[in-house]
Structures are given as C-alpha cells and as structure tokens.
Amino acid sequence: MTKLFATRWALVATLTMLATPAISAQQDDGAPPPSKPGKPINAGEVLSGELNTMKVRDVKNVGKRVATYQITSEPRRLPPPSGLCNLETGPETFQLVPSGDAQAAQLKTFAGKEISVKVDEIACASDPGQMSEAVITKWSLIKKQ
Incomplete structure (x- = not known):
C-alpha cells in the first residue's frame, strides 16, 4: 500500500512540476495590449x-x-x-x-x-x-x- 501511495505521489509531483511552467508561460506570453477605439x-x-x-x-x-x-x-x-x-x-x-x-x-x-x-x-x-x-x-x- 505504501508503494502504491509513493508511486501516485511521485506522479502528482511530476505533473505539478510540468504544469507550473506552462501556466506561467500562458500568463506572461506578451499578449498585445487591447486595441484603441477606432x-x-x-x-x-x-x-x-x-x-x-x-x-x-x-x-x-x-x-x-x-x-x-x-x-x-x-x-x-x-x-x-x-x-x-x-x-x-x-x-x-x-x-x-x-x-x-x-x-x-x-x-x-x-x-x-x-x-x-x-x-x-x-x-x-x-x-x-x-x-x-x-x-x-x-x-x-x-x-x-
């Protein structure tokens, strides 16, 4: 049971580490500022x-x-x-x-x-x-x- 828990915990930790840079990259993607009214x-x-x-x-x-x-x-x-x-x-x-x-x-x-x-x-x-x-x-x- 401990081995199964450790495996799941490692999987969650790995996914979290992989997802964190992607989320921050989406927020800082240098989106252009909103256009000015015509x-x-x-x-x-x-x-x-x-x-x-x-x-x-x-x-x-x-x-x-x-x-x-x-x-x-x-x-x-x-x-x-x-x-x-x-x-x-x-x-x-x-x-x-x-x-x-x-x-x-x-x-x-x-x-x-x-x-x-x-x-x-x-x-x-x-x-x-x-x-x-x-x-x-x-x-x-x-x-x-």
Missing part, C-alpha cells in the same frame, strides 16, 4: 473598404434569399448614443441598405472591389437578421476620379 465616423463623412455580397434569408419573406451588401473597413466609432456597438474598438463591418433597385444594382457592379460611400445615417446592428456590426441606412456612392 476613429469616429459621423454623418457626411466617407467610409472606404471592400464591398462584400452575401445571400441571406429575408426576414419578411421567409425562405426568399436576398443579396446583402457589406463593407469591411478599419474599426470606427459611431456617433452617440451608439458609440462602439458593444465592441472594444468599434465596428469593422458595415451593412449597406439600398434604398431601391437602382442602388442595389449600383452595388452589385462593385462586389469584391474597394469602394467609398458618404455616410448619411448609421447605427449599431440590432435586428437578428443583420450580418454586420453596424448598419448604414442612408448613403451615397462616391465615384473615384
């Missing part, structure tokens, strides 16, 4: 980034798939009261809501490319069907010279 974006300012197209199911017309447009950009802070949208650095993905078929067709031609839009109305995403962190409801496309 610069603010207000109505009338320009947002630039890559335009992505996604097919999502329409909340109103259950089962119908609709194209959703999203700009991926650097983190930005929204005007109060939205602020950082419950994120440390602010949203990086912005859903563009076309106001009609003309704007939707305009976006379709720029899928996968860098675009710039003038933001007129922006808010944090709040509906379950929204695929982005923030939603731009009023905007206009800026043509590159």
Whole structure:
C-alpha cells in the first residue's frame, strides 16, 4: 500500500512540476495590449473598404434569399448614443441598405472591389437578421476620379 501511495505521489509531483511552467508561460506570453477605439465616423463623412455580397434569408419573406451588401473597413466609432456597438474598438463591418433597385444594382457592379460611400445615417446592428456590426441606412456612392 505504501508503494502504491509513493508511486501516485511521485506522479502528482511530476505533473505539478510540468504544469507550473506552462501556466506561467500562458500568463506572461506578451499578449498585445487591447486595441484603441477606432476613429469616429459621423454623418457626411466617407467610409472606404471592400464591398462584400452575401445571400441571406429575408426576414419578411421567409425562405426568399436576398443579396446583402457589406463593407469591411478599419474599426470606427459611431456617433452617440451608439458609440462602439458593444465592441472594444468599434465596428469593422458595415451593412449597406439600398434604398431601391437602382442602388442595389449600383452595388452589385462593385462586389469584391474597394469602394467609398458618404455616410448619411448609421447605427449599431440590432435586428437578428443583420450580418454586420453596424448598419448604414442612408448613403451615397462616391465615384473615384
């Protein structure tokens, strides 16, 4: 019985010695400091980034798939009261809501490319069907010279 106890004790001691450096290494791994919040974006300012197209199911017309447009950009802070949208650095993905078929067709031609839009109305995403962190409801496309 003493031999069994001594064997188990040696095993526990060995495992403890092996685990202690690993735990301290995890704590001191030199993790980067938390990112600073992005610069603010207000109505009338320009947002630039890559335009992505996604097919999502329409909340109103259950089962119908609709194209959703999203700009991926650097983190930005929204005007109060939205602020950082419950994120440390602010949203990086912005859903563009076309106001009609003309704007939707305009976006379709720029899928996968860098675009710039003038933001007129922006808010944090709040509906379950929204695929982005923030939603731009009023905007206009800026043509590159």
